[in-house]
């Protein structure tokens with residue numbers, strides 16, 4: 001068995017990044033680096049720039065200043081490096097965008113669609129189908145491989161979405177509120193899956209999460225954004241109630257002592 005270190009070198013690093021969207025400055029001078037084999041959660045109230053930060057990390061949003069460096073590939077403002085980095089990056093979407101009439105395995109194979117025309121009538125090569133089966137196995141869905149995704153539960157569909165990201169064998173896995181449509185128990189289970197994949201495969205996982213309890217449970221590290229700036233960057237265990245109140249001021253104000261502490265803070 002191959003053993004990977006519990007934390008590796010940084011895979012991607014953003015240096016003094018500022019982003020403008022429309023006429024507004026959305027991210028201000030943000031610097032952070034993201035190690036391999038680790039799960040980082042990005043938290044903060046709605047509109048604070050979390051999705052924008054993921055967009056910067058996958059190269060869809062170009063910073064107005066500062067830059068993003070992807071390991072040995074180089075800076076993302078270079079088109080060749082950007083293409084290479086995007087090949088090694090997979091993003092999981094909240095709505096998981098599956099095709100209901102296709103089987104789970106065929107949806108997973110769509111993760112490889114940039115390797116060929118998505119509507120190609122040719123059967124997928126055996127090697128690709130094997131990779132898809134392995135990805136489904138990783139998310140515990142191998143026994144439902146031939147089931148149409150329209151017949152799967154929300155949580156199962158979400159796991160197909162994760163398998164479709166994994167089949168690309170990414171080094172960087174990004175998720176924008178990937179558990180928003182699943183119940184807390186399943187979110188916890190999927191979170192644990194991300195964590196074990198990070199450690200086992202040396203993946204760099206970065207998730208925008210709006211459930212703080214989940215962020216604390218599954219992430220090694222939390223980055224708290226406030227007003228487009230990094231207000232906290234440290235171990236998930238150090239993200240205490242005081243920090244929470246600082247980063248989510250409206251939540252702290254609206255919470256009465258009788259209410260449970262944990263919760264869903266914002267959902268876009």
Ligand SMILES: Nc1ncnc2c1ncn2[C@@H]1O[C@H](COP(=O)(O)OP(=O)(O)O)[C@@H](O)[C@H]1O
Pocket residue numbers: 021022026044045046047048049050051052053268
């Ligand atoms: N395409 C866009 N054009 C202009 N402003 C945008 C665009 N997308 C997002 N914004 C603004 O940028 C800010 C940050 O958005 P976003 O990164 O989506 O925040 P979050 O994900 O934390 O809710 C918000 O004020 C939002 O209104």
Ligand SMILES: [Mg+2]
Pocket residue numbers: 050051052176268
């Ligand atoms: Mg968002």
